[in-house]
Amino acid sequence: MTLIGISGALFDFIDDPWKHVGREWEAARFEPDGLLVIEDGIIKDRGPRAALEPRYPGLEITHIKDRLIVPGFVDGHIHVPQTRVLGAYGEQLLPWLQKWVFPEEVKYKDPDYAQEGTRRFFDTLLASGTTTCQAFTTTHKVATETFFEEASRRNMRVIAGLTGIDRNAPDYYVDSAENFYRESAELIARWHRQGRNLYAITPRFAMGSSPEMMQRCEQLKKENPDCWVNTHISENPAEIRTLLSLHEDCSDYLGVYEKYGLVGPKFSGGHGVWLSNAEFSRMSQKGAAVVFCPCSNLFLGSGLFRLGRATDPSSRVKMSFGTDMGGGNRFSMLNVLEDAYKVGMCNNTLLDGSVNPALQDVSEAERNKLSAYRAFWSITLGGAEGLYIDDKIGNFEPGKEADFVALDWNGGPPATAWHQSIAFAGERPETMEEAANLLFGIMMVGDERAVDETWVMGQRLYKKSAA
Ligand code: GUN
C-alpha cells in the first residue's frame, strides 16, 4: 500500500454549471491551500491542508506551488492514426478523408509504424494534460492492440475500439463486415475492462458502414451490452445528404443509428453540428452523448455546433468535448476550449451583425457563452459524464482515480505572466473568482505550454522541461 499527499491549489467540480445560471461557482470547489491524499492511485481524501494534514502523520507530501491543480482532461473524440496528418491543407470532410486520412491510416497495418505513431500520440496527449480519451484507431486489429498496450503501459483510463468502415473508402482501406465482427469480438474478450481499458464498438460513421456492418455492430452491442459505442454524427452537410440518400427510410442522421439499436447510454456521436431539435431531444431521452469538437468543426469548415441548444434544460444532451485530432488541428483541450468559446459567441450573431433568428430565446444565447466554469467542467467531470465514466474520474472525490494536471498560468506566449496577473490581486489566486478568471485566461491565451505536470493514478508521467 502506498499513501502519498499532493498539496497545492485544487480546483474541481461537483455539478454541471449550466444548471446554476448566474451562480456557476456553486458547481465548483476551490481550495487555495488544499491537500489530496492518494492511496494506491485512488483519491482517499481531499480538503484544506490545515485540516487534513494532522490526520495523516508522516504523510509524504509533494508540494506543487504556484499552479492550479485540476482533474486530468478528458478528450471524448480523437483519432490515434491521424497524429501525423495534423494540419493538412485545404479540404472539407469527405475529400479530406480521401486525400489525407486514409493514405496515412493504412500505414498502421504495419506494427512498427503503429507503435511509433501510438507512442507519439500518447506522449503528446500527456504533454497536453489529457489523461483520458475515447479514441478511434483504424480497421487494423494490430493498431487497436497497440493502442491498448501503450495505454496500459501508462496505466491510463481509455476507451477505444477497432474502427470499422466497409464502404465509401478506398479498396486498400475497407474491411468486411464479417472480419470487423470477428476481430471486434476478439478484442473485446482480450481488452474490455482489462486494467483501465474500456472497449467501444466503433462503426466509423454511418456513411462508411453498410447495412451488414451496422447489423454486426448491433449484434456486438447485444452480445456485449457493457461495451461503449463510438461514432460520428451529423458532421458535414455533404456527408448528411449522402447518408440520407442511402437510408430513405430514415428521416434524419440519428435515425440510422437508432434503426440498428445503437443509441442509448454509452453511445457517443462526435460533432452533431447539424442535429435538429428533434434529434437532440431523442438523444437526451435515451441518455446518448454528443461530443463537441470545435477545433475540427472550424478547421474542416463543418459548421457551428449549437451549444446553447444542446444544453437546453428541457432536452439536455450528455456532452463531452473533443479535439477530433487530426480533423481538429490541435492536441490540447485548452485549444478546444478557446475555439468552443468562439463558436458560442459566433452562434449568437449573424454575419451581418444581427441577432441569430434561429435562437429560440435569450436563454439559448446565454447558454452559448462558455464561462471558465462551464469550460473546465466540460473537459473534466462533464466530459466523464458524457462517457459514463464519472464514477471513476472527473473530479477529486474520494474513491476516484487520481488523474490530475498542474497548470502553470505563466506558461504560454511571451508576456503571459504579465497578462495573466490581471486575474488576481496578490501573488496567486486566493478566491474562487480569481481562480476562475485565471482559468479563463489560460483557455483563451494559453495552450499546452500551460501544462506543467500530468499525473496518472497518483504517478507523475509528464513534467514540462525548463525553457
Ligand atoms: N467521419 C468519418 N471519419 C472521420 C474522421 O476521421 N474524422 C472526422 N472528423 N470525421 C469523420
Ligand code: ZN
Ligand atoms: Zn472524428
